[in-house]
Amino acid sequence: MVRFSGDSGDGMQITGGQFTLATAVAQNNLSTFPDYPAEIRAPTGTTFGVSAFQINFGSRVVKTAGDEFDVLVAMNPAALKVELAGLRVGGILIVDNGSFQERNLHRAGYEADPLKDDSLKAYRVISMDISRLTQDAVSEFGLSKKEALRCKNFWTLGFVYWMFDRDRQATIDWLKTKFASRPDIANANVAALNAGHALAETMEVADGLQSFSVPHAPNIEPGLYRTVTGAQAMAWGLGVGAKLAALRLVFCSYPITPASPVLHTLSKMVEHDIVTFQAEDEIAAVCAAIGASYAGSLGVTSSSGPGISLKAEAIGLAVSAERPLVVINTQRAGPSTGLPTKTEQSDLLQALYGRNGECPLVVMAARSPSDCFEMAIKACHIATKYMTPVILLSDGYISNASEPWLIPDVDEMEPFPNDLHMQGPCFDPSIRDEVTLARPWAVPGTACLEHRIGGLEKSFETGDISYDPDNHQKMTDVRAAKIDGVVRDIPDQQVEAGAESGPLVVVGWGSTFGPISRAVGNLLDEGLPVSHVHVRHIWPLPANLGALLSGYRRVLVPEMNSGQFSKVLRDQYLIDAKGLNKVTGQPFKIHELEDAIRAHLEAAQ
Amino acid sequence: MNETTVAPKRSPKDFASDQEVRWCPGCGDYAILKAVQKTLADVEAKTENTVFVSGIGCASRFPYYMSTYGFHAIHGRAPAIATGVKLANPDLDVWIVSGDGDALSIGGNHFVHLVRRNVDVQFLLFNNEIYGLTKGQFSPTSRAGTRSPSSPLGSIENPVSAVQLALGSGGHFVARAVDTAQKELTATLKRAHAFKGTSFVEIFQNCVVYNDGAFSAFTAKDKAADTQIHVEHGKPLLFGKERSKGLRIKPGALALEVVSVGENGVSEDDVLVHDETDKMLACLLADMNEPEFPVAMGVLYCKPGHVFEVEIRKMVERETSEATCNLNDVLRQGHTWTVSEDTDLK
Numbered sequence: 001m002v003r004f005s006g007d008s009g010d011g012m013q014i015t016g017g018q019f020t021l022a023t024a025v026a027q028n029n030l031s032t033f034p035d036y037p038a039e040i041r042a043p044t045g046t047t048f049g050v051s052a053f054q055i056n057f058g059s060r061v062v063k064t065a066g067d068e069f070d071v072l073v074a075m076n077p078a079a080l081k082v083e084l085a086g087l088r089v090g091g092i093l094i095v096d097n098g099s100f101q102e103r104n105l106h107r108a109g110y111e112a113d114p115l116k117d118d119s120l121k122a123y124r125v126i127s128m129d130i131s132r133l134t135q136d137a138v139s140e141f142g143l144s145k146k147e148a149l150r151c152k153n154f155w156t157l158g159f160v161y162w163m164f165d166r167d168r169q170a171t172i173d174w175l176k177t178k179f180a181s182r183p184d185i186a187n188a189n190v191a192a193l194n195a196g197h198a199l200a201e202t203m204e205v206a207d208g209l210q211s212f213s214v215p216h217a218p219n220i221e222p223g224l225y226r227t228v229t230g231a232q233a234m235a236w237g238l239g240v241g242a243k244l245a246a247l248r249l250v251f252c253s254y255p256i257t258p259a260s261p262v263l264h265t266l267s268k269m270v271e272h273d274i275v276t277f278q279a280e281d282e283i284a285a286v287c288a289a290i291g292a293s294y295a296g297s298l299g300v301t302s303s304s305g306p307g308i309s310l311k312a313e314a315i316g317l318a319v320s321a322e323r324p325l326v327v328i329n330t331q332r333a334g335p336s337t338g339l340p341t342k343t344e345q346s347d348l349l350q351a352l353y354g355r356n357g358e359c360p361l362v363v364m365a366a367r368s369p370s371d372c373f374e375m376a377i378k379a380c381h382i383a384t385k386y387m388t389p390v391i392l393l394s395d396g397y398i399s400n401a402s403e404p405w406l407i408p409d410v411d412e413m414e415p416f417p418n419d420l421h422m423q424g425p426c427f428d429p430s431i432r433d434e435v436t437l438a439r440p441w442a443v444p445g446t447a448c449l450e451h452r453i454g455g456l457e458k459s460f461e462t463g464d465i466s467y468d469p470d471n472h473q474k475m476t477d478v479r480a481a482k483i484d485g486v487v488r489d490i491p492d493q494q495v496e497a498g499a500e501s502g503p504l505v506v507v508g509w510g511s512t513f514g515p516i517s518r519a520v521g522n523l524l525d526e527g528l529p530v531s532h533v534h535v536r537h538i539w540p541l542p543a544n545l546g547a548l549l550s551g552y553r554r555v556l557v558p559e560m561n562s563g564q565f566s567k568v569l570r571d572q573y574l575i576d577a578k579g580l581n582k583v584t585g586q587p588f589k590i591h592e593l594e595d596a597i598r599a600h601l602e603a604a605q
Numbered sequence: 606m607n608e609t610t611v612a613p614k615r616s617p618k619d620f621a622s623d624q625e626v627r628w629c630p631g632c633g634d635y636a637i638l639k640a641v642q643k644t645l646a647d648v649e650a651k652t653e654n655t656v657f658v659s660g661i662g663c664a665s666r667f668p669y670y671m672s673t674y675g676f677h678a679i680h681g682r683a684p685a686i687a688t689g690v691k692l693a694n695p696d697l698d699v700w701i702v703s704g705d706g707d708a709l710s711i712g713g714n715h716f717v718h719l720v721r722r723n724v725d726v727q728f729l730l731f732n733n734e735i736y737g738l739t740k741g742q743f744s745p746t747s748r749a750g751t752r753s754p755s756s757p758l759g760s761i762e763n764p765v766s767a768v769q770l771a772l773g774s775g776g777h778f779v780a781r782a783v784d785t786a787q788k789e790l791t792a793t794l795k796r797a798h799a800f801k802g803t804s805f806v807e808i809f810q811n812c813v814v815y816n817d818g819a820f821s822a823f824t825a826k827d828k829a830a831d832t833q834i835h836v837e838h839g840k841p842l843l844f845g846k847e848r849s850k851g852l853r854i855k856p857g858a859l860a861l862e863v864v865s866v867g868e869n870g871v872s873e874d875d876v877l878v879h880d881e882t883d884k885m886l887a888c889l890l891a892d893m894n895e896p897e898f899p900v901a902m903g904v905l906y907c908k909p910g911h912v913f914e915v916e917i918r919k920m921v922e923r924e925t926s927e928a929t930c931n932l933n934d935v936l937r938q939g940h941t942w943t944v945s946e947d948t949d950l951k
Contacts, residue, residue, distance in 0.1 A: 226939060236935060294676055452676070
């Protein structure tokens with residue numbers, strides 16, 4: 001839900017109307033709510049002159065007009081004053097700071113500039129001098145200052161169009177018709193629209209954020225809440241994971257969209273003995289993380305698809321050297337540079353298989369912003385317990401979106417320190433734990449445990465280089481068995497919604513959790529027999545997953561890729577998993593899922 | 606009387622592992638291995654605190670032959686691995702062993718950044734001007750015209766100068782040595798070990814199989830005195846069997862020239878004195894090639910600077926000492942709200 005608000009002279013109704021048009025063109029269900037003052041032109045800058053236009057879209061059934069909105073556009077202080085109460089906590093606030101001069105602040109009844117104190121901390125504020133940016137964008141058309149400033153609403157509209165992937169063409173056509181007699185005005189507004197759109201793209205303002213707004217449930221768990229983005233939750237989870245492992249976190253990364261916010265968040269946590277290292281490239285980042293783990297810290301690296309490709313060889317080294325490593329992949333649309341700001345789930349097979357040789361490791365996938373916290377901790381635990389790399393998949397959608405989060409108490413969490421072997425007694429560093437098959441973490445600096453590791457095949461018995469054929473077979477089998485054994489630390493797969501058997505189960509992983517749970521929830525409300533299973537542990541898979549899925553006559557796997565997880569399920573369980581695949585850089589729409597589920601239910605009956 | 610126990614002197618053998626050394630017979634690497642083991646014995650290094658990190662190539666087998674900790678990593682990435690090791694534990698004594706292909710071709714990027722960050726490691730570049738392990742292709746330090754399996758008509762690339770690259774990357778310690786010159790090599794390695802920061806040592810290493818005699822023009826016993834100059838801080842830049850030749854600034858130019866002391870009115874006072882803190886002089890020395898000039902050996906440049914991992918540790922210690930919050934506080938920063946128990950639910 002988006003609400004545009006400004007002075008009655010700011011053209012908010014036109015802006016809202018155009019957004020409605022573009023949304024209708026995008027075939028979203030929508031409802032609109034124009035809200036403008038009785039006075040046609042109340043004195044500018046006053047609270048009673050605020051004009052607003054609200055639009056609800058997406059497939060969510062809009063229950064009441066009093067719902068909180070997800071995005072508020074406030075073109076002046078008065079609009080902010082009047083409308084802020086309706087913005088949901090954690091929502092996006094777009095303000096024209098060019099209009100926040102003292103006179104306007106005073107007229108709106110502000111004693112201090114709310115952009116300069118902490119009063120807007122509960123929201124994600126995008127503060128821009130829209131007035132100046134608009135004037136710059138239309139400067140070539142020779143308009144008066146007043147006329148130029150009137151293009152502000154279309155500049156803002158362009159910005160919001162980027163955020164929600166609306167098509168600009170209908171609006172451009174409308175402007176050309178509307179101002180047929182004043183082509184300069186038409187062209188200036190089009191230029192403003194395009195400039196706002198371009199800036200949003202440059203700023204990499206995430207799209208599709210609205211899908212994570214969680215409706216107020218009647219029996220929400222009591223406690224202390226905040227909003228959290230996936231990137232924040234990931235960073236904090238890593239920090240807490242290292243703390244629970246009683247290790248120093250050494251986080252090594254190279255800037256890349258959309259993964260950089262994890263680096264930024266951790267860089268601000270130096271006081272928790274967290275070392276962040278901005279490496280010279282992706283390969284150096286993963287290698288430094290491996291070096292840090294080798295020397296007894298918890299090495300973590302983070303990137304997005306193209307960067308993960310570069311890290312592949314080094315991840316294989318960590319598999320061979322059997323050292324802990326956590327690799328975060330905030331996926332984006334590929335191949336190659338692809339669509340850096342758009343979301344996709346197309347790195348799943350890369351995570352599973354994208355290395356040379358037989359190179360098994362653990363793959364996990366967070367399903368929502370707050371889930372990143374729990375999964376990051378889990379990744380730290382598994383990596384250190386089994387002395388293995390763990391790839392944790394997130395995506396641009398999860399990373400940038402925010403959701404309310406019941407804040408956990410870190411002091412209540414169970415620590416999982418690894419025996420680092422910092423003191424003797426002397427032992428052979430090539431031995432393995434009988435249960436986990438992990439080799440001990442014999443850390444440099446420890447007397448009596450000096451040994452050599454590396455990427456060459458090593459003897460199972462001694463840890464020395466070995467070219468023995470049987471040894472290579474044995475080591476290959478042991479590496480695979482070690483990862484298979486991680487299943488003992490993976491909880492059994494639960495059914496999120498619906499019955500534990502029946503005609504149809506929708507199996508998802510990662511960020512499709514939001515849309516799938518909503519679609520399945522809607523259809524369950526209608527009385528349809530459909531279930532939802534959401535897998536967080538991709539490799540190894542939960543022990544009961546095969547049996548669970550065999551209880552359904554049909555398995556539907558919606559994915560933002562061409563069918564990667566469905567391939568894995570078919571391969572592992574010989575089931576006829578059906579794909580619902582979409583590679584547009586866009587998340588699933590609820591109605592797309594509902595339509596597909598209905599069709600599959602019909603086929604399954 | 607209190608008895609004091611004196612640790613027994615360490616011998617080079619204490620630093621040798623039980624693994625069979627598998628370089629080609631006559632390979633220059635044996636000589637370097639010997640010099641490194643002697644250096645560690647001389648400085649009374651502890652095997653448990655010493656880590657050898659390498660990439661891929663003949664030289665990179667080095668860690669297996671040491672009784673210390675060792676990590677034989679992947680091609681070109683030893684500097685990045687070593688940086689991670691130092692971030693985790695700055696107290697470890699880390700040596701990187703690399704070759705010309707490993708350090709300057711596939712790992713060129715990491716080399717530059719290791720040096721510019723001044724991570725406290727010893728970087729030994731075994732330069733044999735050829736790819737050995739892959740059977741003899743030309744390398745980034747091969748001279749133009751090198752005939753090899755991948756350049757049968759002669760390579761057309763210009764070589765990179767390792768010491769100039771190190772200086773250009775902001776290196777704080779740049780030195781050069783010859784594999785078989787044990788005394789000078791060991792002395793240089795000791796200097797490198799004592800230096801806090803990245804100490805870069807280029808070692809001319811003879812590959813007997815694929816590039817035999819690549820450096821014989823200035824390493825052959827009968828020629829070395831006249832074709833090498835061993836620079837030493839505070840000493841005049843003299844060379845030659847009789848130490849009768851010297852270097853001075855060429856009149857009217859920013860360049861060096863070779864002069865003969867006692868000829869044409871040149872006295873020893875005219876000869877430059879080596880100042881290892883003078884980067885311009887280091888650049889001039891690094892640029893000297895035979896036959897016009899002697900090849901400069903020893904510590905060309907040494908000027909301490911901030912050490913990367915030390916600065917990071919200082920920052921962490923400063924921040925952690927002032928920290929008053931735990932991770933629970935981080936999670937609770939910013940806007941929070943409380944949902945209370947709904948007692949009306951019945």
